[in-house]
Amino acid sequence: MxxxxxxxxxxxxxxxxxxxxxxxxxxxxxxxxxxxxxxxxxxxxxxxxxxxxxTALGTNVLVAQGSDAGETPVELPTSAAAMVRRIGPVDTASGVANLNTTVLRTSFADPNETAGITALAATPDLLGAIHATVESGAFLTPTLQRFPTVVLGHTAATWLGITDLDPARAPDVLIGGHRFTVVGILAKTPLTPELDQAVLVGWDAARSQLGFSGHPTVVYLRAAESQVEPVRSVLPATLSPELPGLISVSRPSDALAxxxxxxxxxxxxxxxxxxxxxxxxxxxxxxxxxxxxxxxxxxxxxxxxxxxxxxxxxxxxxxxxxxxxxxxxxxxxxxxxxxxxxxxxxxxxxxxxxxxxxxxxxxxxxxxxxxxxxxxxxxxxxxxxxxxxxxx
Incomplete structure:
Protein backbone atom coordinates (compact mmCIF):
# COMPACT_ATOMS: atom_id res chain seq x y z
CA MET A 1 0.00 0.00 0.00
CA THR A 55 -42.10 3.75 -34.97
CA ALA A 56 -44.42 6.67 -35.71
CA LEU A 57 -45.16 5.04 -39.06
CA GLY A 58 -46.46 1.96 -37.27
CA THR A 59 -43.75 -0.66 -37.73
CA ASN A 60 -45.61 -2.96 -35.32
CA VAL A 61 -48.99 -2.89 -37.11
CA LEU A 62 -50.46 -6.12 -38.50
CA VAL A 63 -53.59 -6.56 -40.62
CA ALA A 64 -55.69 -9.74 -40.44
CA GLN A 65 -58.63 -10.48 -42.72
CA GLY A 66 -60.63 -13.43 -43.94
CA SER A 67 -60.98 -14.47 -47.58
CA ASP A 68 -62.13 -17.61 -49.37
CA ALA A 69 -60.57 -19.25 -52.41
CA GLY A 70 -62.15 -16.62 -54.63
CA GLU A 71 -60.66 -13.81 -52.54
CA THR A 72 -64.14 -12.79 -51.40
CA PRO A 73 -64.00 -11.08 -47.96
CA VAL A 74 -65.13 -13.38 -45.15
CA GLU A 75 -66.93 -11.97 -42.14
CA LEU A 76 -65.10 -12.40 -38.84
CA PRO A 77 -66.74 -13.00 -35.44
CA THR A 78 -68.34 -9.93 -33.89
CA SER A 79 -65.87 -10.23 -31.00
CA ALA A 80 -62.82 -10.52 -33.30
CA ALA A 81 -61.07 -7.42 -31.97
CA ALA A 82 -61.63 -8.48 -28.36
CA MET A 83 -60.27 -11.95 -29.13
CA VAL A 84 -57.10 -10.47 -30.60
CA ARG A 85 -56.62 -8.12 -27.65
CA ARG A 86 -56.38 -11.17 -25.38
CA ILE A 87 -53.10 -12.16 -27.06
CA GLY A 88 -50.40 -11.15 -24.57
CA PRO A 89 -48.04 -9.00 -26.71
CA VAL A 90 -50.94 -7.19 -28.46
CA ASP A 91 -51.26 -3.57 -27.30
CA THR A 92 -54.52 -2.74 -29.06
CA ALA A 93 -56.77 -4.05 -31.83
CA SER A 94 -59.70 -2.68 -33.76
CA GLY A 95 -62.00 -4.12 -36.40
CA VAL A 96 -63.47 -2.50 -39.51
CA ALA A 97 -66.10 -3.80 -41.90
CA ASN A 98 -66.58 -3.21 -45.60
CA LEU A 99 -70.11 -1.86 -46.03
CA ASN A 100 -70.14 -2.58 -49.79
CA THR A 101 -71.99 0.60 -50.63
CA THR A 102 -71.39 3.70 -52.72
CA VAL A 103 -69.97 7.01 -51.57
CA LEU A 104 -71.02 10.18 -53.45
CA ARG A 105 -70.34 13.85 -52.93
CA THR A 106 -73.90 14.76 -53.93
CA SER A 107 -76.88 12.98 -55.41
CA PHE A 108 -75.93 14.43 -58.81
CA ALA A 109 -72.35 13.13 -58.77
CA ASP A 110 -71.18 10.46 -61.20
CA PRO A 111 -70.70 7.18 -59.24
CA ASN A 112 -67.73 6.31 -61.46
CA GLU A 113 -65.76 9.28 -60.12
CA THR A 114 -65.69 7.83 -56.61
CA ALA A 115 -65.53 4.14 -57.52
CA GLY A 116 -62.23 3.70 -55.67
CA ILE A 117 -63.59 4.90 -52.32
CA THR A 118 -64.51 2.23 -49.77
CA ALA A 119 -67.07 2.76 -47.03
CA LEU A 120 -65.98 1.12 -43.78
CA ALA A 121 -67.65 0.79 -40.40
CA ALA A 122 -65.15 1.68 -37.69
CA THR A 123 -64.90 2.10 -33.92
CA PRO A 124 -63.23 4.94 -31.95
CA ASP A 125 -60.18 2.80 -31.08
CA LEU A 126 -59.10 2.42 -34.72
CA LEU A 127 -56.89 5.51 -34.62
CA GLY A 128 -54.58 4.03 -31.96
CA ALA A 129 -54.41 0.64 -33.65
CA ILE A 130 -53.02 2.04 -36.92
CA HIS A 131 -50.84 4.87 -35.56
CA ALA A 132 -52.97 7.39 -37.47
CA THR A 133 -53.53 11.08 -36.78
CA VAL A 134 -56.31 13.49 -37.70
CA GLU A 135 -55.25 16.22 -40.12
CA SER A 136 -58.42 18.26 -39.83
CA GLY A 137 -61.47 18.08 -37.59
CA ALA A 138 -61.93 15.18 -35.17
CA PHE A 139 -62.15 11.40 -35.16
CA LEU A 140 -65.14 9.29 -34.26
CA THR A 141 -65.88 9.37 -30.53
CA PRO A 142 -68.18 7.04 -28.58
CA THR A 143 -70.85 9.71 -28.94
CA LEU A 144 -70.25 10.71 -32.58
CA GLN A 145 -70.14 7.13 -33.82
CA ARG A 146 -73.83 6.73 -32.94
CA PHE A 147 -74.84 9.55 -35.29
CA PRO A 148 -74.58 9.86 -39.10
CA THR A 149 -71.04 11.21 -39.12
CA VAL A 150 -68.03 10.17 -41.16
CA VAL A 151 -64.25 10.59 -41.19
CA LEU A 152 -62.51 10.69 -44.58
CA GLY A 153 -59.22 9.07 -45.48
CA HIS A 154 -56.65 11.47 -46.93
CA THR A 155 -56.98 10.34 -50.56
CA ALA A 156 -60.76 9.90 -50.34
CA ALA A 157 -61.08 13.50 -49.12
CA THR A 158 -59.13 14.72 -52.15
CA TRP A 159 -61.30 12.71 -54.55
CA LEU A 160 -64.44 14.09 -52.94
CA GLY A 161 -63.13 17.65 -53.14
CA ILE A 162 -63.05 18.10 -49.34
CA THR A 163 -59.53 19.13 -48.35
CA ASP A 164 -60.32 21.23 -45.28
CA LEU A 165 -63.13 21.47 -42.77
CA ASP A 166 -64.95 24.64 -41.80
CA PRO A 167 -66.30 24.29 -38.24
CA ALA A 168 -69.10 26.72 -39.06
CA ARG A 169 -70.34 24.72 -42.06
CA ALA A 170 -69.45 21.03 -42.13
CA PRO A 171 -69.79 19.32 -45.55
CA ASP A 172 -71.68 16.10 -46.03
CA VAL A 173 -71.53 13.07 -48.32
CA LEU A 174 -73.98 10.42 -49.43
CA ILE A 175 -73.25 6.85 -48.29
CA GLY A 176 -75.68 4.23 -49.53
CA GLY A 177 -78.18 7.00 -50.22
CA HIS A 178 -77.98 8.38 -46.66
CA ARG A 179 -76.51 11.75 -45.81
CA PHE A 180 -73.52 11.74 -43.42
CA THR A 181 -71.77 14.80 -42.00
CA VAL A 182 -67.98 14.93 -42.42
CA VAL A 183 -66.37 15.55 -39.02
CA GLY A 184 -62.71 14.75 -39.75
CA ILE A 185 -60.01 14.07 -42.32
CA LEU A 186 -57.15 11.68 -41.59
CA ALA A 187 -53.50 12.36 -42.33
CA LYS A 188 -51.81 9.89 -44.66
CA THR A 189 -51.26 6.40 -43.27
CA PRO A 190 -48.24 5.04 -45.21
CA LEU A 191 -48.41 1.51 -43.77
CA THR A 192 -52.19 1.13 -44.26
CA PRO A 193 -52.76 2.84 -47.64
CA GLU A 194 -56.16 1.18 -48.06
CA LEU A 195 -57.49 3.46 -45.33
CA ASP A 196 -56.39 6.54 -47.27
CA GLN A 197 -59.05 5.64 -49.84
CA ALA A 198 -61.78 4.90 -47.29
CA VAL A 199 -64.51 6.79 -45.50
CA LEU A 200 -65.05 5.68 -41.91
CA VAL A 201 -68.60 5.48 -40.58
CA GLY A 202 -69.36 5.01 -36.89
CA TRP A 203 -70.06 1.38 -35.95
CA ASP A 204 -73.46 2.07 -34.39
CA ALA A 205 -74.49 4.48 -37.15
CA ALA A 206 -73.62 1.87 -39.78
CA ARG A 207 -75.89 -0.65 -38.05
CA SER A 208 -78.82 1.73 -37.69
CA GLN A 209 -78.52 3.60 -41.00
CA LEU A 210 -76.94 1.13 -43.44
CA GLY A 211 -78.10 -2.30 -42.22
CA PHE A 212 -74.62 -3.37 -41.07
CA SER A 213 -74.59 -6.84 -39.44
CA GLY A 214 -71.85 -6.06 -36.89
CA HIS A 215 -69.32 -8.57 -38.27
CA PRO A 216 -65.90 -7.03 -39.07
CA THR A 217 -64.02 -8.05 -42.19
CA VAL A 218 -60.57 -6.75 -41.21
CA VAL A 219 -58.76 -6.45 -37.86
CA TYR A 220 -55.92 -3.97 -37.35
CA LEU A 221 -53.67 -4.55 -34.38
CA ARG A 222 -50.53 -3.16 -32.79
CA ALA A 223 -48.15 -5.51 -30.95
CA ALA A 224 -44.81 -5.25 -29.17
CA GLU A 225 -42.15 -4.90 -31.88
CA SER A 226 -40.08 -7.81 -30.60
CA GLN A 227 -43.14 -10.09 -30.69
CA VAL A 228 -44.62 -9.15 -34.09
CA GLU A 229 -43.68 -12.46 -35.73
CA PRO A 230 -45.03 -14.70 -32.90
CA VAL A 231 -48.28 -12.72 -32.82
CA ARG A 232 -48.62 -13.07 -36.58
CA SER A 233 -48.26 -16.84 -36.31
CA VAL A 234 -51.14 -17.26 -33.82
CA LEU A 235 -53.60 -14.80 -35.35
CA PRO A 236 -55.29 -17.21 -37.83
CA ALA A 237 -56.11 -19.76 -35.13
CA THR A 238 -57.28 -17.00 -32.80
CA LEU A 239 -59.73 -15.48 -35.29
CA SER A 240 -60.92 -18.73 -36.83
CA PRO A 241 -60.10 -21.85 -34.78
CA GLU A 242 -62.12 -24.09 -37.12
CA LEU A 243 -60.72 -22.77 -40.40
CA PRO A 244 -57.49 -20.85 -39.75
CA GLY A 245 -56.54 -21.23 -43.40
CA LEU A 246 -59.18 -18.65 -44.32
CA ILE A 247 -57.36 -15.94 -42.38
CA SER A 248 -54.54 -14.05 -44.06
CA VAL A 249 -52.19 -11.83 -42.07
CA SER A 250 -49.92 -9.14 -43.48
CA ARG A 251 -46.19 -9.69 -43.06
CA PRO A 252 -44.23 -7.33 -40.77
CA SER A 253 -43.67 -3.98 -42.46
CA ASP A 254 -40.52 -3.18 -44.41
CA ALA A 255 -40.07 -0.26 -42.01
CA LEU A 256 -39.59 -2.72 -39.13
CA ALA A 257 -36.98 -4.64 -41.13
Whole structure:
Protein backbone atom coordinates (compact mmCIF):
# COMPACT_ATOMS: atom_id res chain seq x y z
CA MET A 1 0.00 0.00 0.00
CA UNK A 2 2.86 2.34 0.89
CA UNK A 3 4.61 1.61 -2.39
CA UNK A 4 1.42 2.36 -4.29
CA UNK A 5 0.96 5.69 -2.49
CA UNK A 6 4.60 6.57 -3.14
CA UNK A 7 4.20 5.75 -6.83
CA UNK A 8 1.05 7.87 -7.06
CA UNK A 9 2.74 10.75 -5.26
CA UNK A 10 5.80 10.65 -7.50
CA UNK A 11 3.66 10.28 -10.59
CA UNK A 12 1.54 13.27 -9.64
CA UNK A 13 4.66 15.35 -8.89
CA UNK A 14 5.99 14.45 -12.32
CA UNK A 15 2.76 15.63 -13.91
CA UNK A 16 2.65 18.88 -11.89
CA UNK A 17 6.32 19.68 -12.50
CA UNK A 18 5.69 20.08 -16.23
CA UNK A 19 2.20 21.60 -16.56
CA UNK A 20 2.56 22.67 -20.17
CA UNK A 21 3.78 19.23 -21.26
CA UNK A 22 1.09 17.57 -19.11
CA UNK A 23 -1.62 19.64 -20.77
CA UNK A 24 -0.36 18.79 -24.25
CA UNK A 25 -0.05 15.10 -23.34
CA UNK A 26 -3.52 15.02 -21.80
CA UNK A 27 -4.90 16.86 -24.82
CA UNK A 28 -3.95 13.97 -27.07
CA UNK A 29 -5.85 11.42 -25.01
CA UNK A 30 -8.67 13.93 -24.45
CA UNK A 31 -9.20 14.21 -28.18
CA UNK A 32 -9.24 10.44 -28.47
CA UNK A 33 -11.79 9.97 -25.66
CA UNK A 34 -13.87 12.92 -26.92
CA UNK A 35 -13.91 11.24 -30.32
CA UNK A 36 -15.00 8.00 -28.67
CA UNK A 37 -17.94 9.75 -26.99
CA UNK A 38 -18.90 11.71 -30.09
CA UNK A 39 -18.74 8.80 -32.53
CA UNK A 40 -20.93 6.71 -30.25
CA UNK A 41 -23.42 9.27 -28.95
CA UNK A 42 -24.07 11.18 -32.19
CA UNK A 43 -24.88 8.07 -34.26
CA UNK A 44 -26.85 6.67 -31.30
CA UNK A 45 -28.88 9.90 -31.15
CA UNK A 46 -29.41 9.74 -34.90
CA UNK A 47 -30.51 6.13 -34.62
CA UNK A 48 -32.93 7.04 -31.80
CA UNK A 49 -34.42 9.75 -34.02
CA UNK A 50 -34.72 7.31 -36.93
CA UNK A 51 -36.31 4.70 -34.65
CA UNK A 52 -38.77 7.33 -33.42
CA UNK A 53 -39.77 8.23 -36.97
CA UNK A 54 -40.09 4.60 -38.06
CA THR A 55 -42.10 3.75 -34.97
CA ALA A 56 -44.42 6.67 -35.71
CA LEU A 57 -45.16 5.04 -39.06
CA GLY A 58 -46.46 1.96 -37.27
CA THR A 59 -43.75 -0.66 -37.73
CA ASN A 60 -45.61 -2.96 -35.32
CA VAL A 61 -48.99 -2.89 -37.11
CA LEU A 62 -50.46 -6.12 -38.50
CA VAL A 63 -53.59 -6.56 -40.62
CA ALA A 64 -55.69 -9.74 -40.44
CA GLN A 65 -58.63 -10.48 -42.72
CA GLY A 66 -60.63 -13.43 -43.94
CA SER A 67 -60.98 -14.47 -47.58
CA ASP A 68 -62.13 -17.61 -49.37
CA ALA A 69 -60.57 -19.25 -52.41
CA GLY A 70 -62.15 -16.62 -54.63
CA GLU A 71 -60.66 -13.81 -52.54
CA THR A 72 -64.14 -12.79 -51.40
CA PRO A 73 -64.00 -11.08 -47.96
CA VAL A 74 -65.13 -13.38 -45.15
CA GLU A 75 -66.93 -11.97 -42.14
CA LEU A 76 -65.10 -12.40 -38.84
CA PRO A 77 -66.74 -13.00 -35.44
CA THR A 78 -68.34 -9.93 -33.89
CA SER A 79 -65.87 -10.23 -31.00
CA ALA A 80 -62.82 -10.52 -33.30
CA ALA A 81 -61.07 -7.42 -31.97
CA ALA A 82 -61.63 -8.48 -28.36
CA MET A 83 -60.27 -11.95 -29.13
CA VAL A 84 -57.10 -10.47 -30.60
CA ARG A 85 -56.62 -8.12 -27.65
CA ARG A 86 -56.38 -11.17 -25.38
CA ILE A 87 -53.10 -12.16 -27.06
CA GLY A 88 -50.40 -11.15 -24.57
CA PRO A 89 -48.04 -9.00 -26.71
CA VAL A 90 -50.94 -7.19 -28.46
CA ASP A 91 -51.26 -3.57 -27.30
CA THR A 92 -54.52 -2.74 -29.06
CA ALA A 93 -56.77 -4.05 -31.83
CA SER A 94 -59.70 -2.68 -33.76
CA GLY A 95 -62.00 -4.12 -36.40
CA VAL A 96 -63.47 -2.50 -39.51
CA ALA A 97 -66.10 -3.80 -41.90
CA ASN A 98 -66.58 -3.21 -45.60
CA LEU A 99 -70.11 -1.86 -46.03
CA ASN A 100 -70.14 -2.58 -49.79
CA THR A 101 -71.99 0.60 -50.63
CA THR A 102 -71.39 3.70 -52.72
CA VAL A 103 -69.97 7.01 -51.57
CA LEU A 104 -71.02 10.18 -53.45
CA ARG A 105 -70.34 13.85 -52.93
CA THR A 106 -73.90 14.76 -53.93
CA SER A 107 -76.88 12.98 -55.41
CA PHE A 108 -75.93 14.43 -58.81
CA ALA A 109 -72.35 13.13 -58.77
CA ASP A 110 -71.18 10.46 -61.20
CA PRO A 111 -70.70 7.18 -59.24
CA ASN A 112 -67.73 6.31 -61.46
CA GLU A 113 -65.76 9.28 -60.12
CA THR A 114 -65.69 7.83 -56.61
CA ALA A 115 -65.53 4.14 -57.52
CA GLY A 116 -62.23 3.70 -55.67
CA ILE A 117 -63.59 4.90 -52.32
CA THR A 118 -64.51 2.23 -49.77
CA ALA A 119 -67.07 2.76 -47.03
CA LEU A 120 -65.98 1.12 -43.78
CA ALA A 121 -67.65 0.79 -40.40
CA ALA A 122 -65.15 1.68 -37.69
CA THR A 123 -64.90 2.10 -33.92
CA PRO A 124 -63.23 4.94 -31.95
CA ASP A 125 -60.18 2.80 -31.08
CA LEU A 126 -59.10 2.42 -34.72
CA LEU A 127 -56.89 5.51 -34.62
CA GLY A 128 -54.58 4.03 -31.96
CA ALA A 129 -54.41 0.64 -33.65
CA ILE A 130 -53.02 2.04 -36.92
CA HIS A 131 -50.84 4.87 -35.56
CA ALA A 132 -52.97 7.39 -37.47
CA THR A 133 -53.53 11.08 -36.78
CA VAL A 134 -56.31 13.49 -37.70
CA GLU A 135 -55.25 16.22 -40.12
CA SER A 136 -58.42 18.26 -39.83
CA GLY A 137 -61.47 18.08 -37.59
CA ALA A 138 -61.93 15.18 -35.17
CA PHE A 139 -62.15 11.40 -35.16
CA LEU A 140 -65.14 9.29 -34.26
CA THR A 141 -65.88 9.37 -30.53
CA PRO A 142 -68.18 7.04 -28.58
CA THR A 143 -70.85 9.71 -28.94
CA LEU A 144 -70.25 10.71 -32.58
CA GLN A 145 -70.14 7.13 -33.82
CA ARG A 146 -73.83 6.73 -32.94
CA PHE A 147 -74.84 9.55 -35.29
CA PRO A 148 -74.58 9.86 -39.10
CA THR A 149 -71.04 11.21 -39.12
CA VAL A 150 -68.03 10.17 -41.16
CA VAL A 151 -64.25 10.59 -41.19
CA LEU A 152 -62.51 10.69 -44.58
CA GLY A 153 -59.22 9.07 -45.48
CA HIS A 154 -56.65 11.47 -46.93
CA THR A 155 -56.98 10.34 -50.56
CA ALA A 156 -60.76 9.90 -50.34
CA ALA A 157 -61.08 13.50 -49.12
CA THR A 158 -59.13 14.72 -52.15
CA TRP A 159 -61.30 12.71 -54.55
CA LEU A 160 -64.44 14.09 -52.94
CA GLY A 161 -63.13 17.65 -53.14
CA ILE A 162 -63.05 18.10 -49.34
CA THR A 163 -59.53 19.13 -48.35
CA ASP A 164 -60.32 21.23 -45.28
CA LEU A 165 -63.13 21.47 -42.77
CA ASP A 166 -64.95 24.64 -41.80
CA PRO A 167 -66.30 24.29 -38.24
CA ALA A 168 -69.10 26.72 -39.06
CA ARG A 169 -70.34 24.72 -42.06
CA ALA A 170 -69.45 21.03 -42.13
CA PRO A 171 -69.79 19.32 -45.55
CA ASP A 172 -71.68 16.10 -46.03
CA VAL A 173 -71.53 13.07 -48.32
CA LEU A 174 -73.98 10.42 -49.43
CA ILE A 175 -73.25 6.85 -48.29
CA GLY A 176 -75.68 4.23 -49.53
CA GLY A 177 -78.18 7.00 -50.22
CA HIS A 178 -77.98 8.38 -46.66
CA ARG A 179 -76.51 11.75 -45.81
CA PHE A 180 -73.52 11.74 -43.42
CA THR A 181 -71.77 14.80 -42.00
CA VAL A 182 -67.98 14.93 -42.42
CA VAL A 183 -66.37 15.55 -39.02
CA GLY A 184 -62.71 14.75 -39.75
CA ILE A 185 -60.01 14.07 -42.32
CA LEU A 186 -57.15 11.68 -41.59
CA ALA A 187 -53.50 12.36 -42.33
CA LYS A 188 -51.81 9.89 -44.66
CA THR A 189 -51.26 6.40 -43.27
CA PRO A 190 -48.24 5.04 -45.21
CA LEU A 191 -48.41 1.51 -43.77
CA THR A 192 -52.19 1.13 -44.26
CA PRO A 193 -52.76 2.84 -47.64
CA GLU A 194 -56.16 1.18 -48.06
CA LEU A 195 -57.49 3.46 -45.33
CA ASP A 196 -56.39 6.54 -47.27
CA GLN A 197 -59.05 5.64 -49.84
CA ALA A 198 -61.78 4.90 -47.29
CA VAL A 199 -64.51 6.79 -45.50
CA LEU A 200 -65.05 5.68 -41.91
CA VAL A 201 -68.60 5.48 -40.58
CA GLY A 202 -69.36 5.01 -36.89
CA TRP A 203 -70.06 1.38 -35.95
CA ASP A 204 -73.46 2.07 -34.39
CA ALA A 205 -74.49 4.48 -37.15
CA ALA A 206 -73.62 1.87 -39.78
CA ARG A 207 -75.89 -0.65 -38.05
CA SER A 208 -78.82 1.73 -37.69
CA GLN A 209 -78.52 3.60 -41.00
CA LEU A 210 -76.94 1.13 -43.44
CA GLY A 211 -78.10 -2.30 -42.22
CA PHE A 212 -74.62 -3.37 -41.07
CA SER A 213 -74.59 -6.84 -39.44
CA GLY A 214 -71.85 -6.06 -36.89
CA HIS A 215 -69.32 -8.57 -38.27
CA PRO A 216 -65.90 -7.03 -39.07
CA THR A 217 -64.02 -8.05 -42.19
CA VAL A 218 -60.57 -6.75 -41.21
CA VAL A 219 -58.76 -6.45 -37.86
CA TYR A 220 -55.92 -3.97 -37.35
CA LEU A 221 -53.67 -4.55 -34.38
CA ARG A 222 -50.53 -3.16 -32.79
CA ALA A 223 -48.15 -5.51 -30.95
CA ALA A 224 -44.81 -5.25 -29.17
CA GLU A 225 -42.15 -4.90 -31.88
CA SER A 226 -40.08 -7.81 -30.60
CA GLN A 227 -43.14 -10.09 -30.69
CA VAL A 228 -44.62 -9.15 -34.09
CA GLU A 229 -43.68 -12.46 -35.73
CA PRO A 230 -45.03 -14.70 -32.90
CA VAL A 231 -48.28 -12.72 -32.82
CA ARG A 232 -48.62 -13.07 -36.58
CA SER A 233 -48.26 -16.84 -36.31
CA VAL A 234 -51.14 -17.26 -33.82
CA LEU A 235 -53.60 -14.80 -35.35
CA PRO A 236 -55.29 -17.21 -37.83
CA ALA A 237 -56.11 -19.76 -35.13
CA THR A 238 -57.28 -17.00 -32.80
CA LEU A 239 -59.73 -15.48 -35.29
CA SER A 240 -60.92 -18.73 -36.83
CA PRO A 241 -60.10 -21.85 -34.78
CA GLU A 242 -62.12 -24.09 -37.12
CA LEU A 243 -60.72 -22.77 -40.40
CA PRO A 244 -57.49 -20.85 -39.75
CA GLY A 245 -56.54 -21.23 -43.40
CA LEU A 246 -59.18 -18.65 -44.32
CA ILE A 247 -57.36 -15.94 -42.38
CA SER A 248 -54.54 -14.05 -44.06
CA VAL A 249 -52.19 -11.83 -42.07
CA SER A 250 -49.92 -9.14 -43.48
CA ARG A 251 -46.19 -9.69 -43.06
CA PRO A 252 -44.23 -7.33 -40.77
CA SER A 253 -43.67 -3.98 -42.46
CA ASP A 254 -40.52 -3.18 -44.41
CA ALA A 255 -40.07 -0.26 -42.01
CA LEU A 256 -39.59 -2.72 -39.13
CA ALA A 257 -36.98 -4.64 -41.13
CA UNK A 258 -35.23 -1.36 -41.96
CA UNK A 259 -35.25 -0.37 -38.30
CA UNK A 260 -33.62 -3.64 -37.24
CA UNK A 261 -31.05 -3.36 -40.04
CA UNK A 262 -30.03 0.14 -38.98
CA UNK A 263 -29.59 -1.03 -35.39
CA UNK A 264 -27.08 -3.71 -36.36
CA UNK A 265 -25.31 -1.40 -38.83
CA UNK A 266 -24.93 1.37 -36.27
CA UNK A 267 -23.63 -1.11 -33.66
CA UNK A 268 -20.82 -2.20 -35.97
CA UNK A 269 -20.03 1.42 -36.80
CA UNK A 270 -19.77 2.31 -33.11
CA UNK A 271 -17.22 -0.42 -32.42
CA UNK A 272 -15.02 0.45 -35.38
CA UNK A 273 -14.90 4.19 -34.76
CA UNK A 274 -14.37 3.77 -31.02
CA UNK A 275 -11.41 1.47 -31.61
CA UNK A 276 -9.76 3.97 -33.97
CA UNK A 277 -10.27 6.81 -31.48
CA UNK A 278 -8.68 4.88 -28.63
CA UNK A 279 -5.66 3.85 -30.73
CA UNK A 280 -5.07 7.47 -31.77
CA UNK A 281 -5.12 8.62 -28.13
CA UNK A 282 -2.80 5.82 -27.03
CA UNK A 283 -0.19 6.68 -29.65
CA UNK A 284 -0.17 10.29 -28.44
CA UNK A 285 0.45 9.32 -24.81
CA UNK A 286 3.14 6.78 -25.74
CA UNK A 287 4.99 9.33 -27.82
CA UNK A 288 4.89 11.89 -24.99
CA UNK A 289 6.15 9.42 -22.40
CA UNK A 290 9.06 8.27 -24.60
CA UNK A 291 10.15 11.89 -25.04
CA UNK A 292 9.80 12.42 -21.29
CA UNK A 293 12.14 9.50 -20.57
CA UNK A 294 14.76 10.87 -22.96
CA UNK A 295 14.63 14.32 -21.36
CA UNK A 296 14.73 13.05 -17.75
CA UNK A 297 17.65 10.68 -17.94
CA UNK A 298 19.62 12.62 -15.32
CA UNK A 299 16.64 12.52 -12.94
CA UNK A 300 16.41 8.77 -13.45
CA UNK A 301 20.13 8.33 -12.82
CA UNK A 302 19.96 10.38 -9.64
CA UNK A 303 17.08 8.33 -8.27
CA UNK A 304 18.89 5.09 -9.07
CA UNK A 305 22.03 6.39 -7.40
CA UNK A 306 20.04 7.20 -4.26
CA UNK A 307 18.72 3.66 -4.03
CA UNK A 308 15.58 3.53 -6.20
CA UNK A 309 15.07 0.10 -7.74
CA UNK A 310 14.14 -0.59 -11.31
CA UNK A 311 10.63 -1.39 -10.11
CA UNK A 312 10.40 2.04 -8.48
CA UNK A 313 11.37 3.77 -11.73
CA UNK A 314 8.96 1.65 -13.75
CA UNK A 315 6.17 2.42 -11.30
CA UNK A 316 6.87 6.17 -11.44
CA UNK A 317 6.67 6.46 -15.21
CA UNK A 318 3.80 4.00 -15.51
CA UNK A 319 1.84 6.00 -12.91
CA UNK A 320 2.54 9.27 -14.77
CA UNK A 321 1.24 7.78 -18.00
CA UNK A 322 -1.96 6.52 -16.33
CA UNK A 323 -2.55 9.86 -14.57
CA UNK A 324 -2.06 11.76 -17.82
CA UNK A 325 -4.52 9.45 -19.54
CA UNK A 326 -7.08 9.84 -16.74
CA UNK A 327 -6.82 13.62 -16.85
CA UNK A 328 -7.17 13.55 -20.60
CA UNK A 329 -10.00 11.04 -20.34
CA UNK A 330 -11.96 13.25 -17.94
CA UNK A 331 -11.47 16.26 -20.18
CA UNK A 332 -12.34 14.24 -23.26
CA UNK A 333 -15.52 12.95 -21.66
CA UNK A 334 -16.59 16.52 -20.88
CA UNK A 335 -15.77 17.74 -24.39
CA UNK A 336 -17.56 14.76 -25.94
CA UNK A 337 -20.68 15.22 -23.81
CA UNK A 338 -20.91 18.93 -24.58
CA UNK A 339 -20.39 18.29 -28.27
CA UNK A 340 -23.04 15.55 -28.30
CA UNK A 341 -25.55 17.75 -26.46
CA UNK A 342 -24.98 20.63 -28.86
CA UNK A 343 -25.22 18.50 -32.00
CA UNK A 344 -28.34 16.65 -30.85
CA UNK A 345 -30.01 19.95 -29.93
CA UNK A 346 -29.15 21.49 -33.32
CA UNK A 347 -30.78 18.56 -35.16
CA UNK A 348 -33.71 18.23 -32.75
CA UNK A 349 -32.63 14.67 -31.93
CA UNK A 350 -33.13 12.93 -28.60
CA UNK A 351 -29.83 12.87 -26.70
CA UNK A 352 -28.48 9.35 -26.29
CA UNK A 353 -25.10 8.73 -24.65
CA UNK A 354 -24.50 4.96 -24.45
CA UNK A 355 -23.44 3.83 -20.99
CA UNK A 356 -20.78 1.71 -22.69
CA UNK A 357 -19.19 4.90 -24.03
CA UNK A 358 -18.82 6.31 -20.50
CA UNK A 359 -17.46 3.04 -19.15
CA UNK A 360 -15.18 2.50 -22.12
CA UNK A 361 -13.94 6.07 -21.83
CA UNK A 362 -12.65 5.76 -18.28
CA UNK A 363 -11.53 2.14 -18.46
CA UNK A 364 -10.00 2.80 -21.86
CA UNK A 365 -8.06 5.76 -20.45
CA UNK A 366 -6.56 3.52 -17.75
CA UNK A 367 -5.68 0.72 -20.15
CA UNK A 368 -4.28 3.11 -22.75
CA UNK A 369 -2.21 4.91 -20.13
CA UNK A 370 -0.78 1.61 -18.87
CA UNK A 371 0.01 0.30 -22.35
CA UNK A 372 1.38 3.64 -23.57
CA UNK A 373 3.60 4.03 -20.52
CA UNK A 374 4.80 0.43 -20.40
CA UNK A 375 7.64 0.69 -22.93
CA UNK A 376 8.90 4.10 -21.71
CA UNK A 377 8.79 2.84 -18.10
CA UNK A 378 10.75 -0.32 -18.92
CA UNK A 379 13.24 1.73 -20.94
CA UNK A 380 13.73 4.15 -18.04
CA UNK A 381 14.23 1.34 -15.53
CA UNK A 382 16.99 -0.22 -17.66
CA UNK A 383 19.17 2.88 -17.51
CA UNK A 384 22.14 2.36 -15.22
CA UNK A 385 22.92 5.19 -12.76
CA UNK A 386 26.33 5.94 -14.33
CA UNK A 387 24.94 5.99 -17.86
CA UNK A 388 22.07 8.28 -16.89
CA UNK A 389 24.18 10.71 -14.85
CA UNK A 390 26.79 10.91 -17.61
CA UNK A 391 24.13 12.19 -20.06
CA UNK A 392 24.43 15.90 -20.76
Missing amino acids: TRLLDALTLGWLGVRARPARAVMSALGIALGIATLVLVTSIPASGQADLDRKL AKRATQSTFSALFLGLAAVALVVGGIGVANTMIVSVLERRREIGLRRALGATRGDVRGQFLTEAVLLSLLGGAGGMLIGLLGSIGYAASRDWPLVVPATAIGAGFSGAIVIGALAGLYPAVRASRLSPTEALATT
